[in-house]
Amino acid sequence: MKITKIELSHISIPFAKPYKLSRTYGTLHEAHAVIFKVHTDEGIVGLGEADPMSPFTAETPASVMTVTRDIIAPHLMGQDPRRIAMVESTLDEIIDGNLTASGAVNMALYDIIGKTNNIPVHNLLGGMRHDKLPLLFGVGSGTPEETIAVIAAQIETGCRCFMIKMGALPIADEIKRLVAVKEQFGDRVSIIIDANQGWEVTEAIEFIDGIHAHRPDLIEQPIKRWDIDGLKRIRDRCSYPLSADESVTAVSDAATLIREKAVDVFSIKISKNGGLDKSRQIAQMADGFGLKCLMNSMLEFGITQAASLQLGCTLSNLIDLGHAYGSVLRMSDDITDFGQNISEAVVTVPPASGLGITLDEKKLKKYTTDYLNLK
Ligand SMILES: [Mg+2]
Incomplete structure (x- = not known):
């Protein structure tokens, strides 16, 4: 061939x-x-x-x-x-x-x-461990009231895990958002905070100290990708896991973060990380050192989402939270049929051959x- x-x-x-x-x-x-x-x-x-x-x-x-x-x-x-x-x-x-x-x-x-x-494809990657995975829903920046409204609407679809985007507002306002969400929903939902590199180290620490008992389940990429020392300082301050997203792009980034003990979790994105082999290598390195993986996504369409599901369903070290398989739901349209695998905030691994999707x-x-x- x-x-x-x-x-x-x-x-x-x-x-x-x-x-x-x-x-x-x-x-x-x-x-x-x-x-x-x-x-x-x-x-x-x-x-x-x-x-x-x-x-x-x-x-x-x-x-x-x-x-x-x-x-x-x-x-x-x-x-x-x-x-x-x-x-x-x-x-x-x-x-x-x-x-x-x-x-x-x-x-x-x-x-x-x-x-x-x-x-x-999962048969080529070691085989399926999970036939279904719960969805993670990304919540954009907004007021406490807007944040609560978005989460409440998604709870109606069955979703229980949310990634709240931060880093656009003053820290005091971001603290108010998280406190409002925790007071409204309590332990009914899991919360990931993702500042997408939007904070300085001092701001991240101000946030962590300011939320007191309203702790999230995970905090992702609060500071710039290159600031490994900053990540270590933040991790020392946190009583919950810290995840790298922008900081873990190449396989060599994963090695550095592991060696420096900078984070607890890697956000895996098949496109960002350079395909299935490199993503799998990063996930397996994480597993060897006791780190967990979050199957995350760029703002992507059904082909990358399908590839991500083919790998995610094989991994032994997925973090026990939702995973980002709802990217196409955020779009006004998709060029594949990946969305048909999603029902009631759960994604099911399709039985079809290859990546398991059809291009329109x-x-x-x-x-x-x-x-x-x-x-
Ligand atoms: Mg992220």
């Missing part, structure tokens, strides 16, 4: 409602991705998705398309897609970083092997703003 062609489509789909994140990321109105269709001489087409989001990632949709056209695709043409490890090694040699681009290729190759052998070609065309056909 040989790779014969790669199609790239930059898509843009509006959110159902604008999503207000930390002051680092602002308020978002639409999500962008680059969809990869990797063709083979046997007619099997593998699907991949790159989810760059500046400044979360150094990449942009345009850079994903350029690096794929100029460097990745010329090395992939004629290669056997079943030799994933060799392709990974080659890509690691010819490009630095660009993990969402190489990650999309990695997803597509797994999709090809799964479809060729008529098995789901009409929708792909409708939302495409830029296209490359690489042969």
